[in-house]
Amino acid sequence: MAKENSFDIVSKTDYAEVTNAINQTTKEVSQRFDFKGSKATVELQGKDLLLSAEDETKLRNMNDILQGKLVKRGISLKALDYQKVEPAAGGTVRQTVKIQQGIPIDKAKEVVKFIKDSKLKVQASIQGETVRVSGKDRDTLQEVIAALKGKDFGIDMQFDNYRTN
Template sequence: MAKDCSFDIVSEVDMQEVDNAVNQTVKEISQRFDFRGSKSEVSLEGEQVKVIGDDDYKLKSVIDVLQTKVVKRGLSLKNLDYGKIEPAAQGTVRQMITIKRGIDKEKAKQIVAAVKDSKLKVQAQIMDDQVRVSGKNIDDLQNVMAKLKQADFGIELQFVNYRS
């Protein structure tokens, strides 16, 4: 009975949690004394978070509040990709933060290479924005998961669809 076991490696972000974190940030900014009278704001626009501050210091403060709320909602900061700080209207500065979802081809190739370097009897294949790992031994699959959790690929990895 040689039955294959498998699991998928994905990088997903719960956009409802991102929306909740943005809303909590907006609420905190409106209530904090150091932001009184400032033009600081945060908004979610599709897959991006737009952060506006009076100056670089206020912008960094708003981003710090946002990061705190994101972590409290159980999301990883690895999935946030910070754009460059650019001047905006009325003397303010703006920064766009893109939410990274899915595994791009380069990261997927790095993950497959890491699985092959583990010298375990498993196969890894790239399937769109996820990687499927399969093998005959459940222990080998669990060892692959442990090795991938230790490695840093710059994105948050989740292991789903575990089939034995």
């Protein structure tokens, strides 16, 4: 019987690296001249980031610093889902940033449809928050990975659990 090869398409964010990026951002904001006397903060609340500052300009500047720190730590900016900027108490503004963990079902369906439309001899199935791709030929699986890397689905994707059964 022929061997079946498979891999999983996942979307995982390392919260330890996110915490390190937040700490570095907080330190840089406290030392920068344009933030002197400012109450600008970045904090992790549950699985979301909460950014707050006096005005939208400072919020945007702090967000730029945070994004730079996240990229240096290997966190893709596609894993961040920015919500609307809203006014907060004391004349400040805040913004919630959701961190993507797992592939949303609509994006998973889009990935599976893309794989099926590629006409490669593989099967793709949605399993919870991951997509499993399996096929007989390893080279075909490599072609699927290359095709997926070439298309932007608007989400952060990693390929893991590559195995031969």
